[in-house]
Amino acid sequence: MTTQNYADLVQADRVHTSLYTCPEIFEVEMRKIFENTWVWVAHESEVPEAGSYKNTFIGKQPVIVVRDRKGEIRVLLNRCRHRCATVCEGKKGKTQSFVCPYHGWAFGLDGSLRSVPYEASYGPEGLDKSKLPLPGLRVESYQGMVFATFRDDLCSLSDWLGPAKKWMDLFMKQGAGFGISVPGEQRFRFPGNWKIQLENTTDAYHFPLVHKSFLTTLDPQALKTFSFMEGDGFVEDLGNGHSVMVMIPELVDLEADLDKIIPDRFRDLADDLRAEGYDDLTVRKIVRAVGGTGFNLNIFPNIACSMAFFRVLRPVSVEETEIHHAVINMKNGPVIANQMRLRLHEYFQGPLGFGTPDDGEAWCRVQAGVHASGKTEEDKWLMVNRGLPIETVGVDGPRSDLTAETGMRAAYRQWQKMMGA
Amino acid sequence: MSFTLQEVTAFLWKEADLLDRKAHDAWLALWEEKGRYIVPIQPDATDFFNILNFANDDHAMRVMRVNRLRSGEAVSTTPPPRTSRLTASIVIEADDGVTVKARAAQHLYEFHKDRARFYASILEYTLTRSGCGDFRIAQKIVRLLNSDDAIASVGYIL
Numbered sequence: 001m002t003t004q005n006y007a008d009l010v011q012a013d014r015v016h017t018s019l020y021t022c023p024e025i026f027e028v029e030m031r032k033i034f035e036n037t038w039v040w041v042a043h044e045s046e047v048p049e050a051g052s053y054k055n056t057f058i059g060k061q062p063v064i065v066v067r068d069r070k071g072e073i074r075v076l077l078n079r080c081r082h083r084c085a086t087v088c089e090g091k092k093g094k095t096q097s098f099v100c101p102y103h104g105w106a107f108g109l110d111g112s113l114r115s116v117p118y119e120a121s122y123g124p125e126g127l128d129k130s131k132l133p134l135p136g137l138r139v140e141s142y143q144g145m146v147f148a149t150f151r152d153d154l155c156s157l158s159d160w161l162g163p164a165k166k167w168m169d170l171f172m173k174q175g176a177g178f179g180i181s182v183p184g185e186q187r188f189r190f191p192g193n194w195k196i197q198l199e200n201t202t203d204a205y206h207f208p209l210v211h212k213s214f215l216t217t218l219d220p221q222a223l224k225t226f227s228f229m230e231g232d233g234f235v236e237d238l239g240n241g242h243s244v245m246v247m248i249p250e251l252v253d254l255e256a257d258l259d260k261i262i263p264d265r266f267r268d269l270a271d272d273l274r275a276e277g278y279d280d281l282t283v284r285k286i287v288r289a290v291g292g293t294g295f296n297l298n299i300f301p302n303i304a305c306s307m308a309f310f311r312v313l314r315p316v317s318v319e320e321t322e323i324h325h326a327v328i329n330m331k332n333g334p335v336i337a338n339q340m341r342l343r344l345h346e347y348f349q350g351p352l353g354f355g356t357p358d359d360g361e362a363w364c365r366v367q368a369g370v371h372a373s374g375k376t377e378e379d380k381w382l383m384v385n386r387g388l389p390i391e392t393v394g395v396d397g398p399r400s401d402l403t404a405e406t407g408m409r410a411a412y413r414q415w416q417k418m419m420g421a
Numbered sequence: 422m423s424f425t426l427q428e429v430t431a432f433l434w435k436e437a438d439l440l441d442r443k444a445h446d447a448w449l450a451l452w453e454e455k456g457r458y459i460v461p462i463q464p465d466a467t468d469f470f471n472i473l474n475f476a477n478d479d480h481a482m483r484v485m486r487v488n489r490l491r492s493g494e495a496v497s498t499t500p501p502p503r504t505s506r507l508t509a510s511i512v513i514e515a516d517d518g519v520t521v522k523a524r525a526a527q528h529l530y531e532f533h534k535d536r537a538r539f540y541a542s543i544l545e546y547t548l549t550r551s552g553c554g555d556f557r558i559a560q561k562i563v564r565l566l567n568s569d570d571a572i573a574s575v576g577y578i579l
Contacts, residue, residue, distance in 0.1 A: 184473035187571035213495035217485045352475040357497035357574035
């Protein structure tokens, strides 16, 4: 396929179903999208000290996120320069160095090649070790969120994020003044294309139906908070494929209207925090933080700040995707408040949660149904035109109502730009 | 076989049978009011309150979980998955006459819609004696062997 062919697979109101099923498109996406832009790799709290590491992927390439001895976060290709064995295993951990298990080449935390066993065989001069480090990627971070890119000539992360930054600022108010830490995540896979999950983050339309069994369990106050379909929410295109969906406008700025009445489900927590000696304002801030924000921010291509957690997506193959739901705590914050955050996360998220499995089932159905590609060209498209006729000019881009597919159109416009280039 | 081991074995087999038959009300009745049903993520976890788990249910959450599974409102459990589980290698770790701590292996086979899955776990129980030969569950920890890997949705009680 030519680049023009790729670009033609996205139109203003529709997307071609081959985007979910074509192995060739998937391989090109890994190159033209994941290896060609800023990709989220970690929250800084996941690598707290020198030697702390996390293994992850950029597209299909295994990389190590590690904090070196000087405290700088590095993103290194997880591949020995000698014969390509991975030099780091395990999802997270702590190490002094990266030693290849095959022939013992040893690399420092900054990726530099330190020693090679029996070096004499490379001749009297030995190896020029300075030319053989673990290749490092360009790394930048914003609000503790660490991104990496293979491209040295790409714009700064700050420019790439653009208007998404102010939403990240708002999202981090869940630290309630303590700052944010990410103490763990739930991992699950579904048999479907990665863009199905990408779309879902700004899809409010599915919520009352897919999450009915969750809504049923809520108390009347919480049910009112989560019954946002008739409210003043909206979706806005933030450029570069990013978008924001505001479900609960009064929970956009967690520090606004702190004098409002504390919801029943947080009243025990508030009492316990007061008993621990926190002043009224701090109690109100913490309680707000525990409840999470009222919006989902989708950052193209692989990370979302989703109400009260980070959603990470990892494309595995054209029809398989891995998702991580990373929990957020207040860094060194009150134990009882963090415990409630952990329990609330377990309540909805993850493969045993009351919400995630139903999302997963809906996405499986999309991947199954997309193979019914029919006979005519008309049969081979899926619709992303909801809210298009009523779209207005928002603060940072096109805006439409809460149930609009404006966020999906934002992502697909970026997909088209990168795949068609 | 010690008498305690016989009693515990009978109790765990009864629980396994209730779960495979989806006799959820009877399963809920096996519990202490304050009991916790815990499915950790970290294989070596011991402090289940200050870390993220797949599940850490008190009584209210267990009731809601059961109701969700059978409500017909959740697309992921409609139709419900079918399960068959073997509980074996039961070991009594401690028994002070009131509380028994036991460990067991569980091999669970699941069939849902068009897909079969297998989950192996180590189960850790804290059981309190409730009259002659019967117990209440004070804690059940399900350590999935692949808990720290990516797993698929689990639409039943493990």
